[in-house]
Amino acid sequence: MRRYQFVHLDVFTHLPFTGNQLAVFTDARGLSDEEMQMLAREMNLSETTYILPTDQPTEAERGVRVRIFTIDEELPFAGHPTLGTAWAVREMRGGLNDQIKLCLNVGTIPVHFSTVEDRLFGEMRQRDPEFGRIHDREALARAAGIPLEDFDPELPIQTVSTGLAYGIVPLRSLEAIRRLRFSYVQLHDFLAHADTKFLYFVTRETVDPAARLHARMIFYSGEDPATGSAAGDAAAWMVKYGVAKSDERVLIEQGIEMRRPSRIFVRATRDDDRVVNVRVGGNVVEVMRGEVFL
Numbered sequence: 001m002r003r004y005q006f007v008h009l010d011v012f013t014h015l016p017f018t019g020n021q022l023a024v025f026t027d028a029r030g031l032s033d034e035e036m037q038m039l040a041r042e043m044n045l046s047e048t049t050y051i052l053p054t055d056q057p058t059e060a061e062r063g064v065r066v067r068i069f070t071i072d073e074e075l076p077f078a079g080h081p082t083l084g085t086a087w088a089v090r091e092m093r094g095g096l097n098d099q100i101k102l103c104l105n106v107g108t109i110p111v112h113f114s115t116v117e118d119r120l121f122g123e124m125r126q127r128d129p130e131f132g133r134i135h136d137r138e139a140l141a142r143a144a145g146i147p148l149e150d151f152d153p154e155l156p157i158q159t160v161s162t163g164l165a166y167g168i169v170p171l172r173s174l175e176a177i178r179r180l181r182f183s184y185v186q187l188h189d190f191l192a193h194a195d196t197k198f199l200y201f202v203t204r205e206t207v208d209p210a211a212r213l214h215a216r217m218i219f220y221s222g223e224d225p226a227t228g229s230a231a232g233d234a235a236a237w238m239v240k241y242g243v244a245k246s247d248e249r250v251l252i253e254q255g256i257e258m259r260r261p262s263r264i265f266v267r268a269t270r271d272d273d274r275v276v277n278v279r280v281g282g283n284v285v286e287v288m289r290g291e292v293f294l
Contacts, residue, residue: 002030002294004039007088011080012226012254012262012282014119019255019262019285020226022084023048025292026092028067033074039292040069046224047081051089063101063108064089072220077106077163079228079264079280083122086111087284106163123265123281124228128274129236132159132195135167143190150176152203155241160233162278165196166217168230168237174205177216178257184220200230202252204243212243212250216257225255226262228280235266236275246270247277 006025013019023043028036028050040048052065059065066085068075075081086100090113101110111124135157141148151157152170159167171177180201184191191197198217206214213234217227231252238244247269255262262282269277 004028004031004292004294006043006290006292007286008288008290009084009087010285010287011084011087012228012264012284014283014285016285016287018225018260019282020080020224020260021045022081024085024088025050026088028052035294036067036069037074041071042292044071046070046219046222047075047078049081049085051085059101059103063103063110065103068104070219074105075164077104077109077126077229079124079126079231080226082109082124083111083228083280083282084284086124087113087120087122091286104163109163119283121265121281121283123279126162126229126232126278126280128162128276129233129268129278130161130165131236131240131275132161132165134158135194140169140190143187144182145186146180146182147176155243158237159194159196160237161196162229162232162236164198164229164233166198166200166227166230166233167194167196168234169199169201171201171203172205173203174207174214177201177203177214180216180218182218184218198230200227200234202234206253207256208251208253210251211253212238213252214256215252215254217254223258225258225260226264226282227254228264228282231264231266232278232280235268235278235280238266239268239270239275244268 010019155170
């Protein structure tokens with residue numbers, strides 16, 4: 001019988017039982033691809049990660065090897081798994097490292113740790129953004145069954161990727177974003193001709209006055225309480241269209257509708273006509289540990 005230890009974390013929060021849940025297998029050597037997918041389904045969280053220790057020179061150069069799985073597939077990159085897994089690696093090393101580098105399928109992602117308001121705060125630097133297609137509001141309104149008047153007329157619906165592509169969809173109000181009801185079956189034809197598989201809905205009306213955006217991300221398997229990859233895309237989109245200033249750290253609130261409030265802090269740099277240096281950060285809290293027997 002093989003035994004594999006895991007730690008269960010809540011990410012983008014400092015309060016247990018809020019934020020986005022993550023299972024991290026701390027030493028996944030010996031697990032096959034099929035077993036990783038099976039365990040992700042067993043955990044039944046939005047993502048599960050697997051740390052695969054290698055030799056020290058390789059880790060120093062490229063970072064700690066990590067793989068990320070949803071219940072259905074492996075992802076090249078995802079935000080809250082990156083932050084949470086880097087936090088777990090730092091704890092495994094005695095909590096002394098200011099920076100942890102992870103080697104993901106998308107490449108090396110550094111996560112910097114510091115103390116903010118007396119709490120450990122981690123901030124990842126994502127890949128520089130790629131701006132994709134600007135989507136037609138009327139076409140999306142028809143596909144998703146969203147009233148056309150619910151869209152924010154001042155901002156574009158655009159695909160952005162800092163490692164994983166999302167269509168950033170600005171809505172007019174909290175009321176509009178709260179009554180979102182659609183399925184990816186409805187959106188099949190729309191997304192089949194788009195340059196993204198996922199949509200990240202945002203509005204400039206917020207519950208917390210300190211927040212810049214209120215967000216919702218509805219997956220094929222349910223709603224996500226915090227989506228760090230999409231938040232990085234939204235950070236680039238905000239700076240490009242003047243919702244946030246260059247290098248201004250702003251708060252995105254997410255997960256409120258599903259009673260798992262999350263706080264995602266983002267910033268990006270405008271360099272002439274380009275947006276670069278996308279950073280996404282937040283807190284992490286451990287809630288349980290366990291073992292799996294195979």
